[in-house]
């Protein structure tokens with residue numbers, strides 16, 4: 583069932599090695615969280631898997647085939663990525679932004695057809711943005727804008743959805759709302775989701791698997807119950823804390839208490 587596989591993956595920016603011999607497997611139809619401290623290499627890994635960055639060595643396999651063997655349009659049909667700080671002209675309406683998600687699927691003539699309109703409507707509804715579809719991006723709150731971008735990624739109708747810190751800048755309610763949307767996409771549409779998250783408790787809430795990156799290498803990986811261990815978290819983030827049990831959802835959560843002094 584491993585549908586994304588990276589073998590001996592290394593990435594350098596100029597002469598600086600930021601990913602060093604990474605070997606990971608990402609299961610299909612699951613939610614995988616990439617965690618790790620600032621600068622550990624999470625975004626670089628996400629972008630390398632999505633073929634935005636070329637590795638200096640190693641391979642990425644997508645559904646059993648080397649990612650380089652796909653055309654750019656094929657990759658865009660299989661995989662959508664929402665980067666950390668996406669940008670679009672502020673005068674765009676939500677609907678116009680979401681229409682861009684259909685680009686990889688459009689015909690040579692580039693006009694939208696019935697399928698495109700249906701996918702756009704579905705994406706807007708799934709993210710609770712349908713009523714805001716005529717609003718300009720400049721007139722949206724941070725949370726609404728984030729949902730508009732998620733809708734654009736959804737409109738692509740790709741099987742894999744990659745998101746880089748989808749809950750950053752959102753208030754608590756909107757953070758949970760975004761997590762619920764991702765969870766429902768996974769449960770109801772079988773989407774394979776790979777997300778970079780800073781809040782370990784967000785990973786605990788929805789991720790089946792977690793990959794922890796430290797200094798450009800895989801520090802550990804496993805289920806959230808395996809990763810959520812006080813010593814493991816201390817080693818990944820340099821933070822002391824305690825594990826508490828969320829009785830409502832039957833998941834462990836981490837409560838940070840203090841930093842570990844170097």
Ligand SMILES: Nc1ncnc2c1ncn2[C@@H]1O[C@H](COP(=O)(O)OP(=O)(O)OP(=O)(O)O)[C@@H](O)[C@H]1O
Pocket residue numbers: 595600618619620621622623624625626627
């Ligand atoms: N375009 C770039 N050119 C040079 N160095 C870069 C570039 N992008 C990232 N880096 C460096 O690569 C390292 C890994 O960065 P990356 O963004 O992958 O980390 P991250 O774990 O996603 O960090 P954060 O949690 O802060 O977003 C960092 O040291 C960063 O400064």
